[in-house]
Amino acid sequence: MGQQTALYQKHIDAGAKMVDFAGWDMPINYGSQIEEHQQVRTHAGVFDVSHMTVVDISGDDATKYLQNLLANDVAKLDSPGRALYSAMLNYEGGVVDDLIVYRMQSGYRLVVNCATRKKDLIWMAKQSSGFSVAIEERPRLAILAVHGPEAIALTCSVLSKEQAQAVAELGNFRGVELDEWFIARTGYTGEKGLEVILPEDQAPALWDKLMQAGAKPVGLGARDTLRLEAGMNLYGHDMDENVSPLAANMDLSIAWEPEERDFIGREAITIHRKLQADGALPELTGLVLESRGVLREGLRVVTDRGEGVITSGSFSPTLKHSIALARIPVNSRTCQVELRGELTPVRIVKPNFVRFGKKVFE
Amino acid sequence: MSKFPDNVKYASSHEWIRVDDDGIGTVGISDHAQDALGDIVFVELPEPGTIVNARDEVAVVESVKAASDIYSPVSGEIIEVNDALLDAPETVNNTPYDDGWFYKIELSEEGELDELMDAEAYAEHCDDD
DSSP states (O other): OOBOOTTHHHHHHTTOEEEEETTEEEEEESSOHHHHHHHHHHSOEEEEOTTSEEEEEESTTHHHHHHHHBSSOGGGOOSTTBEEEEEEEOTTSOEEEEEEEEEOSSSEEEEEOSTTHHHHHHHHHHTTTTSOOEEEEOTTEEEEEEESTTHHHHHHTTSOHHHHHHHHTOOTTBEEEETTEEEESOOSSSSOEEEEEEEGGGHHHHHHHHHHTTOEEOOHHHHHHHHHHTTOOOBTTTBOTTSOGGGTTOGGGOOOOSTTOOOTTHHHHHHHHHHHHTTOSOEEEEEEEOSSSOOOTTOEEEETTEEEEEEEEEEETTTTEEEEEEEEOTTOOOEEEEETTEEEEOEEEOSOOEETTEEOOO | OOOOOTTSEEOTTSEEEEEOTTSEEEEEEOHHHHHHHOSEEEEEOOOTTOEEOTTOEEEEEEESSOEEEEEOSSOEEEEEEOTHHHHOTHHHHHOTTTTTOOEEEEESOGGGGGGSBOHHHHHHHHHHO
16 A cells, blocks of 8 residues: 555545555546546546645755756746746756746745655755755645636635635736645646645645535546646656756746856756757657547657657547657658557647647647 | 446456347457546447457557457457447446447357356456456
8 A cells, every 4th residue: 555645535435546656545537537637627626636745945045056956047936926837957957857846935845746756855955065955845735736717716715715815816827825825826737726735634624625616526647638738748758867858848947047047957958959959859749640549658750850759648538639749850740650550640739739628739 | 346247258358248149249348347448538340241260359449548459259250340439439438238339249159158257257357457
């Protein structure tokens, strides 16, 4: 038996099919992954993502430390509650992890992947040498993500009056700390919604209230198809320590300015950037298969410019056909995937398929 | 809990077959199999008229999770396929032993049925999986 979140019994009671996820017993679905996916696209779904690792960074050098640790620049977080997506790179310019960093009333809060928890904590501790910072993991915090077109209104209906008012005023990628709760407009689905980080002993009551208000539980299976439709990367699949963020569609999360800010991996990805300008770095792009069949991770891709590989692939419940993320030679015009032994033509599109319930690619 | 009706026989590869009085067998996949696969999104069916041997790959099921080959539990000629699954593959998830059937087959070796499992043996087989 693996580790359990504070909501384990809620999952069992809701009929979840539990699977092992990086040492945690987590719900993969509660019956139908596709129905849960549609629930998020059309109404509101609740995910238990308490297995993710929350790390609070404080101390006099917290800002300097994170400016060195992360490829994005926390100086952009000019007021408490603001959020930033960033890569944490190694010296070779590979991605140690991707994460969200929030500016808190005091210090910063990072939410990193569960499967990379141990190596992230070791890496972060190692890089703290010479900085006056405290790095504190927060294992007793639960995280509930509520997403879908009705998610914010529904969540506000179960919050305290003060919390609800603060949340109603939040812009995207902004959060608010109230009492011991942190509530932010962030997520991993391509829908509007909230992530609520709260003491784990209060999580079951919030779960119950959300369900009573009409939200439905959503498992990790639908979480994966939702993020794929939204063109969001999954660590360990679409990128890892051997992949440059520039070959993983993470260009926009790198803060090259100010030039004098040195961050770990900057030197290496400056070289990758030159390779990219010369057309010598592959790119992470979207693939669409409009005929029958499902694109799957690991499948070989053949383009007019060379070979590539699918890094994430599935059936898109919104589009009713298969979509994928693939790393392929830049400027490829034609593309085929080896599907059950046969080279099958697919379309290359921008790696963003569905936003707010609607198809977004041409 | 998966359902294991006792009016069908089961292959270890998770197909079921029900033979009617006229000697025609109807083939599908078990409740245990559909549950393990998760939501089914595409089904590929054989051509009617195809002659198959027991354990030949005859169909393909693609779920959100994986692609799986479906093997014929018996030898014979495929005489009808369930085209409704092409547009409504979720039928296999919803009613695997009824509307979710894959094809009908005219058995050429009725003795092969004896090699298949009854409900009790198959349920035990699934426990060991």
